Amino acid sequence: MELLVASAIGLMTAAGIYLILRLRTFSVILGLAMLSYAVNVFIFASGRVTVGKPPILSAAASGYTDPLTQALVLTAIVISFGMTAVIVMMALGSYLNTGSDRIDMDDEGETR
Amino acid sequence: MNHWIIAPVVLPALLAPFMMLTMRRDLMLQRVFGLAGTLALLGIAAGLLVSATGTPADVYFLGNWPAPFGIVLVLDRLSALMLGLTAVLALAVQLYAISTDWDTRGRHFHVLLLFQLMGLNGAFLTGDAFNLFVFFEVLLIASYGLMIHGGGRDRLRAGVQYIAFNLVGSTLFLFALATVYSVTGTLNFADLAVKVANLPEGDAALIRVAGVLLLLVFAIKGALVPLHFWLPNTYAFAPGPVAALFAVMTKVGAYATIRIYTLVFPTGTPATGTLFAEILQPAALITLGVGVLGVLGAQTLGRLVAFAAIASMGTLFIAIAAFTPQALAAGLYYLIHSTLAGGALFLICDMVSDRRADDRLTRALPPIPQHGLIGALFLAGAIAAAGMPPLSGFLGKLLILDATRGPGMALVWSVILATSLISIVGFARAGSTLFWKAHESAPQARPVHKAEPLSFAAVFGLLAALLALTVFAGPVTGWLEVTAAGLFDPAAYIDANTLPTGGTP
Numbered sequence: 001m002e003l004l005v006a007s008a009i010g011l012m013t014a015a016g017i018y019l020i021l022r023l024r025t026f027s028v029i030l031g032l033a034m035l036s037y038a039v040n041v042f043i044f045a046s047g048r049v050t051v052g053k054p055p056i057l058s059a060a061a062s063g064y065t066d067p068l069t070q071a072l073v074l075t076a077i078v079i080s081f082g083m084t085a086v087i088v089m090m091a092l093g094s095y096l097n098t099g100s101d102r103i104d105m106d107d108e109g110e111t112r
Numbered sequence: 113m114n115h116w117i118i119a120p121v122v123l124p125a126l127l128a129p130f131m132m133l134t135m136r137r138d139l140m141l142q143r144v145f146g147l148a149g150t151l152a153l154l155g156i157a158a159g160l161l162v163s164a165t166g167t168p169a170d171v172y173f174l175g176n177w178p179a180p181f182g183i184v185l186v187l188d189r190l191s192a193l194m195l196g197l198t199a200v201l202a203l204a205v206q207l208y209a210i211s212t213d214w215d216t217r218g219r220h221f222h223v224l225l226l227f228q229l230m231g232l233n234g235a236f237l238t239g240d241a242f243n244l245f246v247f248f249e250v251l252l253i254a255s256y257g258l259m260i261h262g263g264g265r266d267r268l269r270a271g272v273q274y275i276a277f278n279l280v281g282s283t284l285f286l287f288a289l290a291t292v293y294s295v296t297g298t299l300n301f302a303d304l305a306v307k308v309a310n311l312p313e314g315d316a317a318l319i320r321v322a323g324v325l326l327l328l329v330f331a332i333k334g335a336l337v338p339l340h341f342w343l344p345n346t347y348a349f350a351p352g353p354v355a356a357l358f359a360v361m362t363k364v365g366a367y368a369t370i371r372i373y374t375l376v377f378p379t380g381t382p383a384t385g386t387l388f389a390e391i392l393q394p395a396a397l398i399t400l401g402v403g404v405l406g407v408l409g410a411q412t413l414g415r416l417v418a419f420a421a422i423a424s425m426g427t428l429f430i431a432i433a434a435f436t437p438q439a440l441a442a443g444l445y446y447l448i449h450s451t452l453a454g455g456a457l458f459l460i461c462d463m464v465s466d467r468r469a470d471d472r473l474t475r476a477l478p479p480i481p482q483h484g485l486i487g488a489l490f491l492a493g494a495i496a497a498a499g500m501p502p503l504s505g506f507l508g509k510l511l512i513l514d515a516t517r518g519p520g521m522a523l524v525w526s527v528i529l530a531t532s533l534i535s536i537v538g539f540a541r542a543g544s545t546l547f548w549k550a551h552e553s554a555p556q557a558r559p560v561h562k563a564e565p566l567s568f569a570a571v572f573g574l575l576a577a578l579l580a581l582t583v584f585a586g587p588v589t590g591w592l593e594v595t596a597a598g599l600f601d602p603a604a605y606i607d608a609n610t611l612p613t614g615g616t617p
Binding site: 084 | 249
């Protein structure tokens with residue numbers, strides 16, 4: 001279980017970093033999305049990995065999982081969705097305005 | 113519990129949506145309400161500054177929940193100072209934007225400005241690391257809107273870069289926070305300070321990783337080398353008044369560094385020791401060097417001022433990296449100075465490039481309207497930014513030099529003094545191209561330009577604030593020394609986070 005969670009976070013982070021180092025906005029956005037998935041799982045795991053325990057008070061519960069990380073990850077998801085929407089709109093606007101989807105500011109090679 | 117503490121966050125949070133919903137077609141009403149909001153924020157900040165001077169730290173418990181469980185806002189001298197500084201700068205920016213019609217070149221300028229102020233004020237007030245992240249995002253998303261205000265292809269391209277860089281920064285911030293939480297089980301600053309100081313031996317490595325990750329995040333915000341790449345393009349292509357407002361946004365990085373690394377990771381912490389000072393100091397020195405080289409080599413006016421902003425962050429972080437009360441007091445003085453000077457310089461630079469219709473420094477153009485007056489303003493701004501007497505930049509640098517006596521002083525002193533010289537040369541070169549050589553080039557019919565008394569008032573106001581900072585340097589440094597001493601003795605801050613007796617919900 002721990003191995004699975006850890007390697008999932010690691011793989012997603014690696015893929016995300018590879019993608020944000022590319023030159024085109026589309027792959028950069030995919031990379032950012034990948035990184036935000038990784039960080040969401042990471043936040044979730046920082047409250048320790050527990051299986052089958054409730055995060056809210058319950059009379060039948062034998063133990064609890066950390067509720068705070070679930071609240072944190074909810075906020076993080078909402079914010080990263082909003083931010084992804086913003087950058088998608090911006091990238092689209094930039095593409096329609098400049099005719100290029102390169103993310104760097106180099107003026108050469110602008111015409112595709 | 114002082115209910116005014118939450119006003120700097122709640123007021124723009126209510127006013128901005130109200131403005132957007134009810135007066136989206138009426139620019140005049142937006143201007144009136146936007147100005148009223150900023151003035152009210154200035155008044156509240158002044159009141160909080162007075163109240164923070166009297167008490168060591170005042171805590172606002174949201175929903176009256178006790179501290180480690182509920183979210184708290186903490187008002188101390190440092191956060192009150194930053195609130196005041198933000199409000200002053202915002203007022204100047206808003207006056208300038210109204211006077212030069214910047215707010216007509218796109219929609220919702222005043223609404224976005226208020227949201228930006230909400231994020232800034234919240235970031236300065238919060239006493240909780242996750243809320244710091246949330247307010248960072250609020251101020252960033254407003255800044256994305258402001259950055260592309262007015263449109264245009266260069267601005268959009270620079271905007272995409274800026275957003276992408278900051279999204280990576282936000283991701284890093286979350287990784288850092290999750291690591292801190294997994295080690296300590298809390299994200300409240302005061303609670304963290306207690307828990308990190310008494311950390312078991314085995315967790316030391318993990319908290320060091322978290323601390324360095326956090327430092328990277330604040331370095332992105334503060335444009336420290338090697339994480340400064342977003343700044344030159346962003347500031348050079350952002351609308352002039354927005355770039356001026358961003359002068360306080362880099363200071364958020366400095367503020368967060370001061371807050372976290374004096375409160376949670378002071379140099380006496382067994383797990384981390386002086387690790388962060390050792391990372392921060394070389395980075396700050398190189399930042400200063402890169403900044404002034406950029407000033408010297410800039411081809412456009414916008415980039416010149418952007419690199420001057422990077423250089424000022426370098427100087428500020430040198431003072432912070434010393435982690436002594438004396439150096440921090442000097443650094444805070446320089447922080448006030450560089451925010452006001454940076455804001456003024458960006459506004460002056462916008463005046464020049466707006467009238468010249470070309471901000472390249474490679475060729476001289478005929479004199480611009482109001483040539484002499486703007487030339488004099490540029491001179492004053494350049495003196496302030498380069499840290500020459502008689503303005504407060506000189507005093508700030510002098511205080512920093514005085515505070516960094518001791519081992520390693522040869523390096524720090526020579527970097528600060530040499531970079532001051534280089535930046536004077538850079539500004540002199542730009543000034544001579546813009547204002548002296550202009551008389552030699554072929555005279556043309558002067559284009560008519562509207563007088564804009566308000567925008568001059570905004571710039572003169574910022575310069576007058578700098579002058580006041582110079583004249584009242586004695587009382588100001590005295591106040592800042594008490595502030596810095598309070599930051600290095602966080603017992604009062606930590607005590608304030610316990611709920612007063614009888615305050616149970």
